[in-house]
Amino acid sequence: MLTCDTVHVSFILYVILQSEKEKDVVNAVNACSKLFSTLLEKKDLFLGKLPTGEEEEAFIGGLSAEEKYRLFMRQRYSSCVEMLLEHLDHELYSVKESALCCLMKFAEGEGRHPLEDLDWSEHYSFPRELLQGVVDRLLSRTTENSMLISRFQEFLEMEDVRYYVMSSIRENVGKVLAKNKGALIPVYQNNVFSLMSNISIPSQESGLTNFMIKQEAKHDDWKVAKLNEHKRAFEKMWLGFLKYKLPSNMYKKILVILHDSILPHMSKPTLMIDFLTAAYDVGGAISLLALNGLFVLIHQHNLDYPDFYKKLYNLLEPSVFHVKYRARFFHLANLFLSSSHLPLYLVAAFAKRLARLALTAPPTALLIVLPFICNLIRRHPSCRVLVHKPSTQDESVEDPYLMEEEDPAQCRALESSLWEIKTLQSHYHPDVAKAAGSINTPLSGLEDDISELLEKTTYELMERDLKQTRKTVPLEFETATQLLKGGGDVLGQHFCLG
Structure with a gap:
């Protein structure tokens, strides 16, 4: 009415x-x-x-x-x-x-x-203009909207909303960042990342079932009902954002989720090659994080990356033992060096560089590095020459290994030895000394499992040591039980209380 x-x-x-x-x-x-x-x-x-x-x-x-x-x-x-x-x-x-x-x-x-x-050539209806207005406001340039974006995630579970949100993000990013000529807009870019990182695509087309609006006519022909269309929209959205300059902290956030939250949902993951190789060349923690994505592209999509191992070799610096991504780095480095077809000089260079860095590494890192080196020697028995190095009286005491050399082929690792591990056999921490001592005995064919050691912290080591039950140590003297008695009553023989 x-x-x-x-x-x-x-x-x-x-x-x-x-x-x-x-x-x-x-x-x-x-x-x-x-x-x-x-x-x-x-x-x-x-x-x-x-x-x-x-x-x-x-x-x-x-x-x-x-x-x-x-x-x-x-x-x-x-x-x-x-x-x-x-x-x-x-x-x-x-x-x-x-x-x-x-x-x-x-x-x-x-x-x-x-x-x-409606455009009757398509027979599909969706309030794109209204949704574009919502997305434009969520992607504020001045206000941090992470809480509101988290609330919006409920609506991203609907297939049609998610599809048109991805299109709206791409359009918004193109306008804003192009207008600013690629200049950094930290608040805006954080909002964009927050919204995009909340978007996930079903792995199978049968998973596309939750729609806000069910199209009565030809629903199955609607592109929003097709998984490949979602992957294309997802791919264009991320590529459109990543082609612009990003804050360094955002590089890290993206690389942390790239291998399992972005690449699997793209129709052509190889389009991320330029971004990943550029990130890998940055150095530091960003290069460490780029390894995950490169690993996926190399092993699953046959990416050919020139000088990959040279770059990996140069990532081995003292700081690698202290970054919070240490476990991830050594896990991936172990996978990359697992091939038995790697040249001897390359494996020797990695083993020697790790041994040299181990001299100043904390105990938690040493408990990873020492089994890591032993595993390299197990995979490449020819590297045993680094352990059983024949010596002569006239041999120079100077180590021929060139630590500053960036090319593993030129560092002269095979001319050196792993004397650093011999030194670590006198380490103050008993677990480290024991691990270093294993190099003195013939190594078994079974590799050490380092997966359990990757996440071990100094706190955990101390807690374990404090909880250990200590055995009574035999002494060479008789323990005194009173002030002037005990120990053969030595005090009573020479002193008395008047």
Whole structure:
């Protein structure tokens, strides 16, 4: 039923939406949600493109009273949507959350009851313009929106919402970063990363079942219902973002999730080669993290990376024992050096460099490095020459190994020996001394499992040592039990209390 009450309520709600009181605004948002969702469902809003400017008067003149009402309520709806979009930038989270949920409810209503004439060549409807407005506000350049984006993740579980969000992100990133000529916008880029990292694609097309809007006609032909289309959109979204300059801390965040949250969902993972090789050349922790992605491309997609082992060799620096990605690095280095077809000089160079670095490494790192070196020797028995080095009286005491040499082929590792491990047999920590001592005995064919050692911390070592039960040590003297007695009563023989 069409009454003046609806008109008056819409006016009142619009005014309250501009209130400065949190409770009033949240209540107004909830009321708007109920009012306009009902109008959308009953199809009481004007359908078609809204007239603007001079066209409006002429257009309204030819409408009936009922059509004028529908047009008026459509205009109020549009004003309400604009106000709600502005509230996504509100300083109070409760207001932002209410506005977000209301807008997504409107999106569902518009999807089921379109307000614009459909493109009948496709017969598919989705409120892309409204969703684009939501994404544009989430990707603020000045406000950190990680909490609101986390709340938005609920809607990303819907296949059609996720697909059009990916398209909206790509469009937004293209406009913003291109306009700024690739300059860093840390807050904006963090918001983009937060939103994109919340997007995951099902592994099989049968997993595409949860849609906000079910297309009645030809749903199976809708590109949003096809997994390959989702992968293409996902791929374009990430490539469009990664082609711009990023803050160094964001490089690390992306590389941490790249191998298991990004590459598996791309239709052509090899398109990430340029990004990964550039990150691998940066050095430091970023290079360590790039190893994961390169490992996937090399082993699963036959990537040919020139001088890969030379770069891996140069990543072995003292800092590698102290970064929080140490376990991941040694796990991958172990995989890369597992091939028995690697040249002898290369394996010897890695073993020697690790041994030299071990001289200043902490005990937790040594418990990884020493079994690591032993495993290299097991895989390549010819490297035993580094342990059983024949010597003569006239041999120079100077080590021929060139630590500063970047090329493992030129470092002269095979001319040297692993004297560093012999030195570590006198280490203050008994576990390290024991591990170093294993090199003195013939190594068994079974490799040491270093996986359990990768995550071991200094705290865990100390806790284990403190909990150990110590045996009573035999002494060469008799323990005194009283001040002047015991120990053969030596004190009583020479002293007395007067």
